Amino acid sequence: MAPEWVLEDGRPIATATVLSHPEQVERLRAACPEAAPTAVLAGDPCYDRILTALPQRDRFRRALGVGPDRRLVVVASTWAPRSLFGGDSDDPDDLLPWLLSRLAAELPADEYRTTAVLHPNIWYGHGPGQVRAWLANARRAGLDAVPPLEGWRQALIAADCVLGDHSSVTYYAASIGVPVLLGAFPEQDLDPGSPVASLGRTAPRLLRHGSLRAQIDRAVEAHEPGRYKALAEQTSSAPGESAVLLRRLFYGLMDLPEPRSHAALLEPLPLPPFHPARATAPVRVQVRRIGADPPEVDLARYAVGGDEPDPPQDPAAPAESVHTMVDEETREPGRLRVADVVVRRADADDPRLGPPAAWAAEALASHPYCGLVAYVDGLDRCFVGTREGELLRLSAAPDPDGRPDLCDPAAYACALYAWTASGRTPADAGPVIRVRTGAAVHRVTVEPFAVRVP
Known part of the structure; x- marks a missing residue:
């Protein structure tokens, strides 16, 4: 919300800046008062689609080859240099491939499934071929890499634990009550008053030199259902209403009357294709x-x-x-x-x-x-x-x-x-x-x- 992101020549870039919660309006007003008049509260369609699909958790788990006595670990990373993918350097070959190799070595293949959710900027910034090369050993050990645009929401809903960083994916996981373990979290890159910064003060951290399996199991078994309730309340001030609010906004910007013949609805999350784990590594x-x-x-x-x-x-x-x-x-x-x-x-x-x-x-x-x-x-x-x-x-x-x-x-x-x-x-x-x-x-x-x- 800094001026360099929302202004051009001192004027707001956007006609309407869609925000999901009043705390975001307050942060925009504090960070860039010139853009505050463009703020519109219209909920979060991504979050609404996740909430609507929560009852399908068992189906999503079966689609990912995960039975009732198996734990699904989702490894989620955003694209910043100090993200889980970037580690502590600019070399994306640093932390994540090491982490995936450790997970394969420590987690019994029939008791755990590991799925990677990487930000689209990682896929398209480095190129899909390069990313697949970085993930090749882990994929041969049974890792499932979710495509860059679709399928990650279903993986979050199905997850038993999300091993993540300061990404919105990790925050969404916490908002729906999934146990979270932070593998990277650069406080210096975040607004200390933001909900994401609050996640960093609430969720447990991964210890690089400890047993990964023990830490994952502890995060799952010690998790309290209401641990991230305050964070969930800041995800959207209008849960389930984003389709109505956004359509009203869009037609207003076009100065056209809203259709009255049908309700404003969001596309439901589809059932993913069945993709059981398979290891071609020894x-x-x-x-x-x-x-x-x-x-x-x-x-x-x-x-x-x-x-x-x-x-x-x-x-x-x-x-x-x-x-x-x-x-x-x-x-x-x-x-x-x-x-x-x-x-x-x-x-x-x-x-x-x-x-x-x-x-x-x-x-x-x-x-x-x-x-x-x-x-x-x-x-x-x-x-x-x-x-x-x-x-x-x-x-x-x-x-x-x-x-x-x-x-x-x-x-x-x-x-x-x-x-x-x-x-x-x-x-x-x-x-x-x-x-x-x-x-x-x-x-x-x-x-x-x-x-x-x-």
Whole structure:
């Protein structure tokens, strides 16, 4: 609201300066009295669309591949040099890629989902190709990068925690009651009387040298629903009314009568396309426990890259409980030679690969040191080929409402590998083995498929 932003040759640039709350009018009057007569209170259409879509939170979460026992972490950054993306320097390769690598190394892939929301100026200032290059390692580890213009509101609504900075996206998250953890917050760049500055005095800060998972979990579990109530009240003084107020303003500026045949309405937020997490980076699998009565495997999977730190080892788990899963489409083909489980994702009977039995036979021959291979051809199932020539179908039971299980089916193959590596047979696991990933328990049917691996 400084004069250099709102005046040209000493006169207001805008005929009407649309503001969402009276406190903004007061700050405009204090910062630039010449522009104060242009102020119009007309609410916030972006905030209104978010408020209207809040009841769809569960649908948005499923669209992002997030089930009820999985946490969605949204990493949000604005475009300033001292933002989360810019870090403490002008080099955007500083803080955010480091943070995303740490998140991939510390957060079990089946218990957390990470989504990045970057300001459009980042995408178009550096170029989409450069941004994708900066995010490439994290995307191979399962990161979902929201497009620059659409989809970020749905991600906020679905989020369990927003790891952000002084951006409006972080502020919107706090306004709707989402737990916030500030990874960067340059107080010196903000008006100390602004609501965003108040967020910096209210929200917890990320400690760079502490456990990221512990800090995220603490932010979620210690969050009080009314923590950001005062901030929410300053987001808009007319929640739900922006469409009416803005249309009235626009037609008044054109000196035309408002249409009376239909109400002023905002476009609802669309349901995002289904986008489950997928890691093409090698995956380190830690088996926490194997139980026989009933058959159960408790595991945690971490996507790891060549330069990323190893995931934390559960001290209660024996060293031999660790194995590696590698996707056939990995960028690190050398890892396939030492993989315990090799996975391929494709539609059933893909003509390029053939049916599961044909692919399994080829994969076992191509990767002679792996223990089993898994062909994921559905949202909640996969086919597993073993060295003994068996072809097994692993399929997870739906939830009580009949919706498919949203865990990556490759986790079921990893559980079966751990089961057989402990000296048991697939028949010992059937007909149902429980696969535990954090708080979630997946009931997986193990059944021989009609065709054996040749």
